[in-house]
Amino acid sequence: xxxxxxxxxxxxKSAVESDQLVLPTLPEVALKIRDAVxxxxxxxxxxxxxxxxxxxxxxxxxxxxxxxxxxxxNPIEDLxxxxxxxxxxxxxxxxxxxxxKQIYQATSDVLDDHFRSSWNTAVEVAAICRMLATxxxxxxxxxxxxxxxxxxIGSLPILVMAEDDDDLFNDSDALGAVIEELTSPVGELIxxxxxxxxxxxxxxxxxxxFEYDHEGGADLVDLVQIALLQGGHESEEIDxxxxxxxxxxxxxxxxxxxxxxxxxxxxxxxxxxxxx
Numbered sequence: 481x482x483x484x485x486x487x488x489x490x491x492x493k494s495a496v497e498s499d500q501l502v503l504p505t506l507p508e509v510a511l512k513i514r515d516a517v518x519x520x521x522x523x524x525x526x527x528x529x530x531x532x533x534x535x536x537x538x539x540x541x542x543x544x545x546x547x548x549x550x551x552x553x554n555p556i557e558d559l560x561x562x563x564x565x566x567x568x569x570x571x572x573x574x575x576x577x578x579x580x581k582q583i584y585q586a587t588s589d590v591l592d593d594h595f596r597s598s599w600n601t602a603v604e605v606a607a608i609c610r611m612l613a614t615x616x617x618x619x620x621x622x623x624x625x626x627x628x629x630x631x632x633i634g635s636l637p638i639l640v641m642a643e644d645d646d647d648l649f650n651d652s653d654a655l656g657a658v659i660e661e662l663t664s665p666v667g668e669l670i671x672x673x674x675x676x677x678x679x680x681x682x683x684x685x686x687x688x689x690f691e692y693d694h695e696g697g698a699d700l701v702d703l704v705q706i707a708l709l710q711g712g713h714e715s716e717e718i719d720x721x722x723x724x725x726x727x728x729x730x731x732x733x734x735x736x737x738x739x740x741x742x743x744x745x746x747x748x749x750x751x752x753x754x755x756x
Contacts, residue, residue, distance in 0.1 A: 509534040510579035517572040528559035544753045573622035580629045607750035608707035627700040631687040634667030690723045698728040710738045
């Protein structure tokens with residue numbers, strides 16, 4: 481890392497430790513839905529009523545509910561029907577996933593390209609994760625989708641802070657090195673602020689640690705790692721045969737599942753649902 485990048489690294493760490501770093505926040509309605517679902521007494525009607533507070537999010541949820549992703553026989557016409565048909569837990573994960581797009585809205589033209597690139601990567605990784613989850617018992621596809629979307633969330637405040645440093649911001653190699661170093665710790669901080677559990681926090685913590693291993697079957701980190709590798713989002717040369725995630729999913733590291741035609745259809749349908 482260059483001297484300039486080292487200096488920025490120190491400043492960013494200081495900003496994190498002193499709570500001076502502005503972290504992205506989830507839209508209020510998404511947080512209300514998440515909290516409501518945790519209550520055992522919440523009804524589909526209550527969830528639908530909460531959703532009406534955000535017209536854009538409501539419209540997107542109905543649109544996604546009617547997409548090829550969920551292959552509904554009869555069209556879903558209103559929020560209560562969507563919540564009843566999909567179930568409140570699936571709606572919770574979908575609402576948070578759809579709300580993520582709002583976090584990637586840049587506050588300046590300079591940041592816009594960087595934010596858009598980060599969002600596109602998140603969407604592609606999320607779509608592959610969701611496809612993989614349909615083949616792995618015990619992993620919820622909507623949780624996998626959300627894991628893919630949040631894996632690089634830590635890069636956003638880094639980009640915002642770097643915008644004020646012209647030398648670093650215009651040096652793509654140095655900026656890339658800083659983002660690589662700090663995305664995980666900043667991502668952990670964001671998810672703790674959002675009160676996400678250990679499962680999702682582990683995703684941002686270990687997504688790029690390709691030596692990551694654990695007891696038991698495949699988890700969300702394994703899905704994200706395979707999505708990053710097979711989706712072409714890791715520039716570094718990594719020997720796939722040494723990555724424990726493949727064994728956890730019972731996958732042959734010589735076969736790129738993203739290139740299989742029927743998987744491509746699922747991935748594209750998911751990407752389109754997130755781009756609405």
